[in-house]
Amino acid sequence: MRYLPERPNKTASANKALVSFMNESSSNQRPEVVWHDQSVSREDRERQLAQRGCVVWFTGLSGCGKSTIANAVDRKLSELGAVTTLLDGDNIRHHLCAGPDRLTAEHGPEFAERFGLGFGAIDREENIRRIGAVAELFASTGIITLTAFVSPYARDRQRVRQLIESVGRGGDFVEVFVDTPLETCEQRDPKGLYKKARAGEIQNFTGISDPYEAPPTPEIHLHTADKSPEALADEIVNYLKQNGMLIRT
Numbered sequence: 170m171r172y173l174p175e176r177p178n179k180t181a182s183a184n185k186a187l188v189s190f191m192n193e194s195s196s197n198q199r200p201e202v203v204w205h206d207q208s209v210s211r212e213d214r215e216r217q218l219a220q221r222g223c224v225v226w227f228t229g230l231s232g233c234g235k236s237t238i239a240n241a242v243d244r245k246l247s248e249l250g251a252v253t254t255l256l257d258g259d260n261i262r263h264h265l266c267a268g269p270d271r272l273t274a275e276h277g278p279e280f281a282e283r284f285g286l287g288f289g290a291i292d293r294e295e296n297i298r299r300i301g302a303v304a305e306l307f308a309s310t311g312i313i314t315l316t317a318f319v320s321p322y323a324r325d326r327q328r329v330r331q332l333i334e335s336v337g338r339g340g341d342f343v344e345v346f347v348d349t350p351l352e353t354c355e356q357r358d359p360k361g362l363y364k365k366a367r368a369g370e371i372q373n374f375t376g377i378s379d380p381y382e383a384p385p386t387p388e389i390h391l392h393t394a395d396k397s398p399e400a401l402a403d404e405i406v407n408y409l410k411q412n413g414m415l416i417r418t
């Protein structure tokens with residue numbers, strides 16, 4: 170097994186920078202809550218895994234192919250021996266970012282109203298904030314973390330990028346724009362949601378009654394027309410290989 174090269178700029182001094190970043194971002198409200206440094210470093214974990222932790226952030230309209238392509242990448246990476254995880258919109262909205270309807274029975278209406286997430290702009294912002302925080306934890310453990318969320322707002326994605334790259338390194342956030350035209354997504358309509366949105370039965374539906382802010386400069390821009398999910402997944406795996414995320418291949 171090959172090991173990652175030493176990263177002299179990311180040892181003790183990087184740990185100090187991380188502690189100070191975390192303390193700065195929380196000190197305004199809760200000075201008594203202080204970040205605690207850990208003795209096993211990210212570099213130790215990455216060396217053990219022979220890979221570089223990062224976040225591969227898929228964004229695009231509902232039905233554009235995020236889940237399908239992310240699953241194909243996950244499988245291909247796994248076959249190469251990489252340690253990966255996949256956070257997918259529909260799954261995450263069952264628990265971590267559940268809607269009020271899922272929370273009421275267990276936690277009561279007040280809790281459900283306060284913490285349950287829907288699809289308004291602020292709810293999406295909180296959804297992406299939570300997922301960004303979880304993705305950062307995975308990436309810091311050296312895991313190649315794939316995420317598949319509509320994430321329609323550029324500012325929300327930018328905040329996650331800022332978090333991932335401040336705590337980790339430049340290049341740790343790989344934005345993948347799954348660029349499938351709205352007409353194609355609407356024709357596919359695997360869950361019948363576009364039909365409902367057109368009929369006014371679903372509010373704030375991305376692309377129909379809610380905005381989608383396409384990334385102007387994603388690390389990977391997938392033009393999906395006439396390309397199979399497998400071929401598109403290969404583009405991503407090649408990018409990760411070329412950018413040093415997979416050390417053992």
Ligand SMILES: Nc1ncnc2c1ncn2[C@@H]1O[C@H](COP(=O)(O)OS(=O)(=O)O)[C@@H](OP(=O)(O)O)[C@H]1O
Nearest residue numbers: 231232258288293296318319320321372373374375
């Ligand atoms: N109003 C509205 N707009 C967009 N999408 C909707 C909406 N209501 C439900 N759904 C379904 O929820 C999935 C999107 O959830 P996300 O967590 O990825 O959305 S977001 O990132 O917070 O914008 C999305 O999943 P995908 O189709 O896999 O993208 C839809 O199935």
Ligand SMILES: Nc1ncnc2c1ncn2[C@@H]1O[C@H](COP(=O)(O)OP(=O)(O)O)[C@@H](O)[C@H]1O
Nearest residue numbers: 231232233234235236237357359393396397398
């Ligand atoms: N490149 C592609 N070419 C043709 N069909 C695709 C492609 N990618 C995804 N699909 C199909 O489109 C539908 C929606 O894909 P999905 O991955 O669920 O999208 P999303 O996660 O973005 O909502 C699925 O039926 C899937 O099989």
